[in-house]
Structure formats: structure tokens, C-alpha cells
Amino acid sequence: MPKDGGIGAPTRRREDYRFLTGRGRYSDDIKTQGECAAIFARSTVAHGTIKSIDTSAAAAMPGVLAIFTGEDFVEVGGNPAGWLINSRDGEPMKEPKRPVLAHGKVRHVGDAYAAVIAETVQQARDAAEMIEIDIEEHDAVVNMKDALAGTTYVHDEIGTNQCFDWGWIEDNRAATDAAIQGAHHVTTLELVNNRLVPNAMETRCSIGHYDTGTGDYTLHTTSQNPHLTRLLLSAFVMGIPENKLTVIAPDVGGGFGSKIYHYGEEALVLAAAKKLGRTVKWTSDRSEAFQTDAHGRDHVTKIELALDEEGNFLAFRTETHANVGAYLSNFSTATPTFLHGTLMAGNYTVPNVYVNVKAVFTNTAPVDAYRGAGRPEATYSLERVIDMAAREIGMDPIELRRKNFIKPDQYPFASAAGLEYDSGNYDALMDQMEKVADKAGFAARRAESESKGLLRGFGVNAYVEACGIAPSNLVGVLGSRVGLYDAATVRVNATGNLSVMVGAHSHGQGHETVFPQVVAEMLGIDPGSIDIVHGDTSKIPFGMGTYGSRSLAVCGSAVVRATEKIIVKATKIAAHMLEADAADVEFKDGTFSVVGTNQSVSFGEVALKAYIPHQFPIEDIEPGLEETAFYDPANFTYPSGAYCCEVEVDPETGKVRVNRMTAVDDFGNVINPMVVTGQVHGGLGQGIGQALMENTTYDSDGQLLSASYMDYAMPRADDLPFYTVDHSQGTACTHNPLGVKGCGEAGAIGSPPTVVNAVIDALQSGGKNVTHIDMPVTPHRVWSAMKNAG
Amino acid sequence: MAKVSMTVNGTSVSREVEGQTLLVSMLREDLRLTGTHVGCDTSQCGACVVHVNGKAVKSCTMFAVEADGAEVSTIEGQANADGTLSTIQQAFQEHHGLQCGFCTPGMVMSAAALLKDNPTPTEGEVRAYLDGNICRCTGYHNIVKAIMAASGQDVSAIAAE
Structure with missing residues (x-):
């Protein structure tokens, strides 16, 4: 048994060495002999009909090898939405085709209408500027409510800008309406969940290669899920048989959702590679990333909370407009629905929940899952309206939440929004939060802030999310077009070391360190003898990749199942070697022993025997020691948490500073606490960024005003505090073998409402009757709200 | 040319x-x-x-x-001649100051420049110096901690793990 380095150890990451010494291998670091470059010509207008494209001048430019336009891809398929949503009236959602290159119309600034392939990037860029496009410009559809009321359509062929009008749960609607109608008190809040750009620090990059000898394609690309990308390219877009296409995602510099999806640039470089018989590379610049990576959030919501005289929650009713942008990205229809509506009961025993979501096409970049994906939107709406209700009825916000929490003896708990939570203890999280955040000392800290002329606020929040995405049977019923299991192959090599091939992809999460901790614990061997292989469809089993805090809960479970199979087979081999019955052989600390004797063989000896099967019972046992398992979860996992923060607001300028931020999370069992803490830190940074700084702004013409780091306020080190993170109150997940829940998104889910609640608390403490400010809570917005409050 | x-x-x-x-x-x-x-x-x-x-x-x-x-x-060129990590690189590993690794080279190079001019920077000085280095993964907590640790300061009170 590993004394350290097994489950629960804060093992330092083995991947760090290559990253710290400049030996990481990201897609753009790959250079192939004879490669050429792709550059995309992109629309500078948000909406227009393409009258003509003249590529003749561009084609005559030096170094140009080929030019593609939308015409070249008319015969190939569109990039599909992975989730079918039906509207309340039963009609399926509208699914206009998303082509590789724009055809007929351009629909957002940055929409690619042509691609130039040239010997060098500079030649391709120069030539792309020579493409002449004649566009008949149309009014841009930007604002969602205007989009639904108007007659200018992003996709003319569907005759509406509404993708769907979804109700959850439609059968709960009448009861929810009645509960609100008859309630003692109803709190109503209209809010905006601001549009964000994920901003992984590595921009997207795709390299297409075609082997003219074998007809095999290889795509190196910045992906969180290479098998999913291959499936989409094969089955929907390009029709390349899966056995002729390898997708490799090498080191990937962050994803946060934006690299889940298949993008047209991936198809283009493959098509160009085949046409030219050359390797074709495209690397996005940051401006392109802002214009074309899938954005996140962008909900406009009205939420109502009904309460009785004692403060018991009677109902939540939500109406949301969700922006899906110009085209449906792969998970864009699931994010505002089944990752949002199903969480609208929060941590509470509320009996009635109804959610209506209208998804709207606009002339903006596609919107899809970004860290948290639907759950931050749900949590923000719930936890803001609860805070407002507490203030309206004069109850302490923590007391109001505790009064309505699901209690530990109520699990499994069927929430009013249709999920069955398996485990949790929200009061314990709140207790721990109050303790580690030193809530008792807040009054003194407030007095100190006030002595400096600053307003200090305390904000609190509780969340529950659905992770470990996802049980295929359940999501199939709900409209998913894919299964969401994962897979692992454990290969014990002849000399006793291991290669573990996994479907999950690590782009910062530390899988190369964490997964071996699990296997080492199970096999009682040195984790250093175990290597993880990921990111290459020619090497790994068919798994669905990394998003939705699923890697450990789903793929890690597959690793466990495959390792269990290894132990079963190795025990049989050991029994043969020991001339004993397998039932009498015990496996412990890396050694197989015959119970009650001193006879034993080591794991390494068994491995060697499996590959050199002399005197081996081949009629009973196959040679070799390699097992694969697919794991499909029985349910989602339900991480939860209690967060608080303290802010200081400068009443003269409206500037908000987060002074203290505390996150107490229930992630179930924890494999590597150092990695888990780091994941929470990152989520907190992004969540505070959303709350205070970040915003994606299109003007009324659909021009993106926040398309660089000089215009989009990325959080920097001096915008953020040190955090207090605690995961001591875990309740094990009841349905996966490791008892883990997932930690990747929690920080980004729990922090935005915490920060905004704290700002409101600060302003109220200063005598300003400000009840809500939309994110980002910038100095200007705070200052204006204070002025308007008189 | x-x-x-x-x-x-x-x-x-x-x-x-x-x-x-x-x-x-x-x-x-x-x-x-x-x-x-x-x-x-x-x-x-x-x-x-x-x-x-x-x-x-x-x-x-x-x-x-x-x-x-x-x-x-x-x-x-930052690691020691025998391939072992420099003090700053080691501190980034020890304190989990990197996740996806993409911003890391720039962070390490900035940290080295900072510590050359200011051998024991305060938290505020580290944060201010990193104004020109963006990280999207770590929320900066462990980067700041790692740089302070590399300067020889006791960071044990900053947070667990």
C-alpha cells in the first residue's frame, strides 16, 4: 500500500516539470516539415447576405496554395447540437445548419466566410485581405427581447429567432402559479447573468494532416475531448470514417468549456490537408478567440420566490431568456435547460419549482457551456432572490437558508426540479463556513473599514450543482444525442509498470498525477510506476472527455472498474503460480498470498508470468494483463457548498474590493487535496471576475466592443485576494466507487452571488437602499446605484 | 532580411x-x-x-x-545545469502555482525578474508586479504564494495544502 502518494495525499504534480522547464507540447508548438498555414477571412459585419466573393486577386498573391469558401462545403454536413430540446408545445427546437464556412449569409462578427492556405502565415494573412466580399448588410439582431419581437431573422429559413420555449417541469406550472398567487410574501428580482468569454490562455489551434499513402487523416487540436471531436467530424460534418481519422489533443492550455466543442476550423484544416497533400496549421490569435470561441452565460431572468409567514419557501418561478448566439454550439441547448432548470430548487425543500427558458438566436458569437454551465446561472438567480427576500422579511440571510435547507436525514432527496440528490449536509457546510471565515469577527472588521471611510459587507451563498456528467439513460430521455459514460484501459506491462489509457483529458486538472494515486492505492504499488495516457484517439478507449466536473467521478470510476478486473485476473494467475485455489488467494499491499500460509507472489511476478506464459493454463486464462472498463454513472453527483465573502466599497468611487473569500465545499471523498484546492481557487478567480469585472459587450450593430485584453477586464493578481478553501465536510457520493463528486466548477458557481450579496450588504450598511446591481458590479454601476438611491 | x-x-x-x-x-x-x-x-x-x-x-x-x-x-534556461528545478520553479511545483502550464513560463520569468530587484516582496508587491501576467487557471493564490516562498518567506499561514 502506498504510504504516501495514494488516495488522500497532496502529491505534487508530475506534469509540472515539463511545464516549468518550457517542455510542454501544446498544439502550436508542433512544427511539421512542409507545413503550410491557414488564415480565415472573417466578417466585419454582424449580419448580411453574401452577394459575391471574389478570390481571384487573393489567389494570385505570393505563396497562396488554395482558397476555400462556403461553396466548397455545401455538400458536407453541419456542426450539430448535441441535445434536442422540445418546446412546451411539443415542437422540437429549431436547428439551422451550422456550416464549416458561412454560406449565403454571415451571422456574427468573426463568422468565417473564406480560408486562405499559403506557404506562410504572413502570406496567408496578406492574401486573405485581398479577398473581395460583397455583403448586403442587414440590421443586427442583438438584444434578445427585440429578437423575439422583430421580423429580422438570424436564420431566414426558420422564420423566427426563437430556438425553443422550454418549460420545466410543465406539469408543475399550475401548482407553482397557485403557490405564488396565494403566498404571504413574494420577492421578485430581474437580473442579468453577464456574458463572458472563457479566455483559456492558449488560443485554439488545429493542424490537419493527410497521409496520401494510406488515406488516413490526423488532426492535432486544442480539445477537451478528442473522441467527441472525432465523432462529430466523422458522423456529422466530414463523413471521414472514424478508423481513418485520429484526433490528438496534446497539452492544452486551459479550456473552461470553450474547447469542448467542435469548430469549423478543424474541418477546414482537414479538408485543406487532403486537397493539398500537405500539413495545414491554423492558430487563432486573441482577437479571433474573442470573436469566435463559444461565449458563456448571457441570461436575462426574472425570478420570484414565494414564502409563508415563517419564511418557508413555497415556490420558485423563473422566466429566462438565454442567448444562444448565431449558431447552435454542441452543448448550447443543454446548458440553459437541463444544466440550469433542473437545479432551480437549489439546496432547499421548496415544494414548487417552475422554469421557463426561451432560447434566442442573435447576431453574436455562439454561446455554450463555460465553467459551471447553467449551474452558475441557477445559483445566481436563487441566491440573489433569497438574499433579497431575507432583507424584505427582516430575517438573517443565513437563518433563512438554514430554515429551508434539505436536512441530512432526508437523502436521497427528490428535488422539486426533478433531480434526486444522493447525499449532502448543508448545515454542516454553513457551520464550517461561519467558523473558518470568522463570521463572529465581522462586526469588528466592519468597524475598522468604516473608520477608513469604507463600507464593508458580508455576503453569503449556498449552492448545489449536478456534476459527474452524466447518466446516459437519464440524459437520453432528456434529449441528449450522445452517451456520457467514460472509459479506461489499464495495461499492466510485462515488467510490472502500468499504462492507463483514459477518455478524460487533462488541461490543467492534474490527471497525470491524480489517476495514478487511485490505481496505486488499489494495487499497493508505487504511483511512479503508473503513467496516464490521454488525448489521442488512436491510443485511448472511446471516452467522452473532460467537462462538467466529470473526470474523476466518471472516468476515474472506469479506472477503478478496470483495475478491479486486473485484480481478478491477476489473482487467478497468482493462484496458478501458487498452486492454490483462487478463492484462497488474498491480494494486499501488492502481494498475492495463500491465506493461512507464508506462500506469496508479488504483483510484478504475476505481471511477468502473464506475458511469459510458460507452464500457463491457457485453457483457463488468457495471457496478458490488460483490461478495459466503460463506466456509466447511475446518477449525477451533487457537490454543494457554503461560501461567504467580505467586500469593502469605497463610497466615493464605487470601487469594490474583495477582502476575504471563503469556500467550504462538499466534494465527497478527496483524492488529492492540493489539486482540489487549486481547482476551487481557479473557479473563485473566474467567479469574482464575473461578479466585478468581466463583461462581453456588443453594440446595437453587433460589433464586439470587448475583443481584446485592453477592453475585456480579465482579473489580474492584484484584483483578487488570498482565499480560504475548506473541504473537510465531505459526504461521500453514494453511487460511484470512489465516493467523489467533482470539484472543477464549484468556485465559479458559488462565488458570483456571494460577492454581489456582499456588495448589497455593504451599501445597505451605509444607509443606501440599493437592492440589486447587475454584474459586473463595476465602480460606475455601484456609484450610479448609490446616487440613484439618494 | x-x-x-x-x-x-x-x-x-x-x-x-x-x-x-x-x-x-x-x-x-x-x-x-x-x-x-x-x-x-x-x-x-x-x-x-x-x-x-x-x-x-x-x-x-x-x-x-x-x-x-x-x-x-x-x-x-531556468533549470539548474543538472536538470533539477531552480528555486522559483521548485516553489511553483511545491505550492501548485500552475495548472494548464500555458502562462507558467511567463510567470516564472516575471517572478525571477521581481526577486532579482526585490528579494523579499510583500504580497501586495507580488500582486502589483504580476499586473502584466494573466493566469486563468489558478486565481493567482498559489502563484503569489509560490513567489513569496521562493523568496524565502514563510508562507505556511497563507492556506492549507
Whole structure:
């Protein structure tokens, strides 16, 4: 048994060495002999009909090898939405085709209408500027409510800008309406969940290669899920048989959702590679990333909370407009629905929940899952309206939440929004939060802030999310077009070391360190003898990749199942070697022993025997020691948490500073606490960024005003505090073998409402009757709200 | 084309480059030192920070010809001669100051420049110095902690793990 380095150890990451010494291998670091470059010509207008494209001048430019336009891809398929949503009236959602290159119309600034392939990037860029496009410009559809009321359509062929009008749960609607109608008190809040750009620090990059000898394609690309990308390219877009296409995602510099999806640039470089018989590379610049990576959030919501005289929650009713942008990205229809509506009961025993979501096409970049994906939107709406209700009825916000929490003896708990939570203890999280955040000392800290002329606020929040995405049977019923299991192959090599091939992809999460901790614990061997292989469809089993805090809960479970199979087979081999019955052989600390004797063989000896099967019972046992398992979860996992923060607001300028931020999370069992803490830190940074700084702004013409780091306020080190993170109150997940829940998104889910609640608390403490400010809570917005409050 | 000669990580190199070739392009494309990254196009993110004559420089904002005759050091030259990690690199690993690793080379190079000028910076000084380095993964907590630890300060009170 590993004394350290097994489950629960804060093992330092083995991947760090290559990253710290400049030996990481990201897609753009790959250079192939004879490669050429792709550059995309992109629309500078948000909406227009393409009258003509003249590529003749561009084609005559030096170094140009080929030019593609939308015409070249008319015969190939569109990039599909992975989730079918039906509207309340039963009609399926509208699914206009998303082509590789724009055809007929351009629909957002940055929409690619042509691609130039040239010997060098500079030649391709120069030539792309020579493409002449004649566009008949149309009014841009930007604002969602205007989009639904108007007659200018992003996709003319569907005759509406509404993708769907979804109700959850439609059968709960009448009861929810009645509960609100008859309630003692109803709190109503209209809010905006601001549009964000994920901003992984590595921009997207795709390299297409075609082997003219074998007809095999290889795509190196910045992906969180290479098998999913291959499936989409094969089955929907390009029709390349899966056995002729390898997708490799090498080191990937962050994803946060934006690299889940298949993008047209991936198809283009493959098509160009085949046409030219050359390797074709495209690397996005940051401006392109802002214009074309899938954005996140962008909900406009009205939420109502009904309460009785004692403060018991009677109902939540939500109406949301969700922006899906110009085209449906792969998970864009699931994010505002089944990752949002199903969480609208929060941590509470509320009996009635109804959610209506209208998804709207606009002339903006596609919107899809970004860290948290639907759950931050749900949590923000719930936890803001609860805070407002507490203030309206004069109850302490923590007391109001505790009064309505699901209690530990109520699990499994069927929430009013249709999920069955398996485990949790929200009061314990709140207790721990109050303790580690030193809530008792807040009054003194407030007095100190006030002595400096600053307003200090305390904000609190509780969340529950659905992770470990996802049980295929359940999501199939709900409209998913894919299964969401994962897979692992454990290969014990002849000399006793291991290669573990996994479907999950690590782009910062530390899988190369964490997964071996699990296997080492199970096999009682040195984790250093175990290597993880990921990111290459020619090497790994068919798994669905990394998003939705699923890697450990789903793929890690597959690793466990495959390792269990290894132990079963190795025990049989050991029994043969020991001339004993397998039932009498015990496996412990890396050694197989015959119970009650001193006879034993080591794991390494068994491995060697499996590959050199002399005197081996081949009629009973196959040679070799390699097992694969697919794991499909029985349910989602339900991480939860209690967060608080303290802010200081400068009443003269409206500037908000987060002074203290505390996150107490229930992630179930924890494999590597150092990695888990780091994941929470990152989520907190992004969540505070959303709350205070970040915003994606299109003007009324659909021009993106926040398309660089000089215009989009990325959080920097001096915008953020040190955090207090605690995961001591875990309740094990009841349905996966490791008892883990997932930690990747929690920080980004729990922090935005915490920060905004704290700002409101600060302003109220200063005598300003400000009840809500939309994110980002910038100095200007705070200052204006204070002025308007008189 | 112009001939540019410089010392990179202690090795003399010479290349013919175009006038508009950026130092980062020469490092990545011509010298194949791909540890120096490009994360933006407005000189904001700091993934490309290298040292030129001992000063931290954003190599996306300097022409290669401007570095003619200079001593350049990059992330590839930071480890000890035997391949073990430098004090700063070790501190980043020990304190989990990196996740996806993309901003990391720039962070390490900025940290090295900071500690050269200010051997024991306060938290506030570290945060202010990193104004030109963006990280999206870590929320900066462990980066700041790692740099303070690398300076020899006791960071045990900052947080667990």
C-alpha cells in the first residue's frame, strides 16, 4: 500500500516539470516539415447576405496554395447540437445548419466566410485581405427581447429567432402559479447573468494532416475531448470514417468549456490537408478567440420566490431568456435547460419549482457551456432572490437558508426540479463556513473599514450543482444525442509498470498525477510506476472527455472498474503460480498470498508470468494483463457548498474590493487535496471576475466592443485576494466507487452571488437602499446605484 | 532580411530574419524554443516574458533585430545545469502555482525578474508586479504564494495544502 502518494495525499504534480522547464507540447508548438498555414477571412459585419466573393486577386498573391469558401462545403454536413430540446408545445427546437464556412449569409462578427492556405502565415494573412466580399448588410439582431419581437431573422429559413420555449417541469406550472398567487410574501428580482468569454490562455489551434499513402487523416487540436471531436467530424460534418481519422489533443492550455466543442476550423484544416497533400496549421490569435470561441452565460431572468409567514419557501418561478448566439454550439441547448432548470430548487425543500427558458438566436458569437454551465446561472438567480427576500422579511440571510435547507436525514432527496440528490449536509457546510471565515469577527472588521471611510459587507451563498456528467439513460430521455459514460484501459506491462489509457483529458486538472494515486492505492504499488495516457484517439478507449466536473467521478470510476478486473485476473494467475485455489488467494499491499500460509507472489511476478506464459493454463486464462472498463454513472453527483465573502466599497468611487473569500465545499471523498484546492481557487478567480469585472459587450450593430485584453477586464493578481478553501465536510457520493463528486466548477458557481450579496450588504450598511446591481458590479454601476438611491 | 546574433540561454546563435520578425517568433519558430508562449496580440498577457540583458521583456513586443547582440534567457534556461528545478520553479511545483502550464513560463520569468530587484516582496508587491501576467487557471493564490516562498518567506499561514 502506498504510504504516501495514494488516495488522500497532496502529491505534487508530475506534469509540472515539463511545464516549468518550457517542455510542454501544446498544439502550436508542433512544427511539421512542409507545413503550410491557414488564415480565415472573417466578417466585419454582424449580419448580411453574401452577394459575391471574389478570390481571384487573393489567389494570385505570393505563396497562396488554395482558397476555400462556403461553396466548397455545401455538400458536407453541419456542426450539430448535441441535445434536442422540445418546446412546451411539443415542437422540437429549431436547428439551422451550422456550416464549416458561412454560406449565403454571415451571422456574427468573426463568422468565417473564406480560408486562405499559403506557404506562410504572413502570406496567408496578406492574401486573405485581398479577398473581395460583397455583403448586403442587414440590421443586427442583438438584444434578445427585440429578437423575439422583430421580423429580422438570424436564420431566414426558420422564420423566427426563437430556438425553443422550454418549460420545466410543465406539469408543475399550475401548482407553482397557485403557490405564488396565494403566498404571504413574494420577492421578485430581474437580473442579468453577464456574458463572458472563457479566455483559456492558449488560443485554439488545429493542424490537419493527410497521409496520401494510406488515406488516413490526423488532426492535432486544442480539445477537451478528442473522441467527441472525432465523432462529430466523422458522423456529422466530414463523413471521414472514424478508423481513418485520429484526433490528438496534446497539452492544452486551459479550456473552461470553450474547447469542448467542435469548430469549423478543424474541418477546414482537414479538408485543406487532403486537397493539398500537405500539413495545414491554423492558430487563432486573441482577437479571433474573442470573436469566435463559444461565449458563456448571457441570461436575462426574472425570478420570484414565494414564502409563508415563517419564511418557508413555497415556490420558485423563473422566466429566462438565454442567448444562444448565431449558431447552435454542441452543448448550447443543454446548458440553459437541463444544466440550469433542473437545479432551480437549489439546496432547499421548496415544494414548487417552475422554469421557463426561451432560447434566442442573435447576431453574436455562439454561446455554450463555460465553467459551471447553467449551474452558475441557477445559483445566481436563487441566491440573489433569497438574499433579497431575507432583507424584505427582516430575517438573517443565513437563518433563512438554514430554515429551508434539505436536512441530512432526508437523502436521497427528490428535488422539486426533478433531480434526486444522493447525499449532502448543508448545515454542516454553513457551520464550517461561519467558523473558518470568522463570521463572529465581522462586526469588528466592519468597524475598522468604516473608520477608513469604507463600507464593508458580508455576503453569503449556498449552492448545489449536478456534476459527474452524466447518466446516459437519464440524459437520453432528456434529449441528449450522445452517451456520457467514460472509459479506461489499464495495461499492466510485462515488467510490472502500468499504462492507463483514459477518455478524460487533462488541461490543467492534474490527471497525470491524480489517476495514478487511485490505481496505486488499489494495487499497493508505487504511483511512479503508473503513467496516464490521454488525448489521442488512436491510443485511448472511446471516452467522452473532460467537462462538467466529470473526470474523476466518471472516468476515474472506469479506472477503478478496470483495475478491479486486473485484480481478478491477476489473482487467478497468482493462484496458478501458487498452486492454490483462487478463492484462497488474498491480494494486499501488492502481494498475492495463500491465506493461512507464508506462500506469496508479488504483483510484478504475476505481471511477468502473464506475458511469459510458460507452464500457463491457457485453457483457463488468457495471457496478458490488460483490461478495459466503460463506466456509466447511475446518477449525477451533487457537490454543494457554503461560501461567504467580505467586500469593502469605497463610497466615493464605487470601487469594490474583495477582502476575504471563503469556500467550504462538499466534494465527497478527496483524492488529492492540493489539486482540489487549486481547482476551487481557479473557479473563485473566474467567479469574482464575473461578479466585478468581466463583461462581453456588443453594440446595437453587433460589433464586439470587448475583443481584446485592453477592453475585456480579465482579473489580474492584484484584483483578487488570498482565499480560504475548506473541504473537510465531505459526504461521500453514494453511487460511484470512489465516493467523489467533482470539484472543477464549484468556485465559479458559488462565488458570483456571494460577492454581489456582499456588495448589497455593504451599501445597505451605509444607509443606501440599493437592492440589486447587475454584474459586473463595476465602480460606475455601484456609484450610479448609490446616487440613484439618494 | 537581417542577420541577428545573440546569446540565448548561454549559447551563441545567429539567424537571418525579416525586419518585422518579433523576438518571440524567432525564439519559437527559428530556434524552436517553444516554452515561450503567445497568449494575446496586445502585449497584455505576459505568456511571452523572457529576459533581455537581465530585464523582463515581453518578447511579442520587441523585434528580433532589437535584440541583436543581447543576452536572452528563456524558460528553457531556468533549470539548474543538472536538470533539477531552480528555486522559483521548485516553489511553483511545491505550492501548485500552475495548472494548464500555458502562462507558467511567463510567470516564472516575471517572478525571477521581481526577486532579482526585490528579494523579499510583500504580497501586495507580488500582486502589483504580476499586473502584466494573466493566469486563468489558478486565481493567482498559489502563484503569489509560490513567489513569496521562493523568496524565502514563510508562507505556511497563507492556506492549507
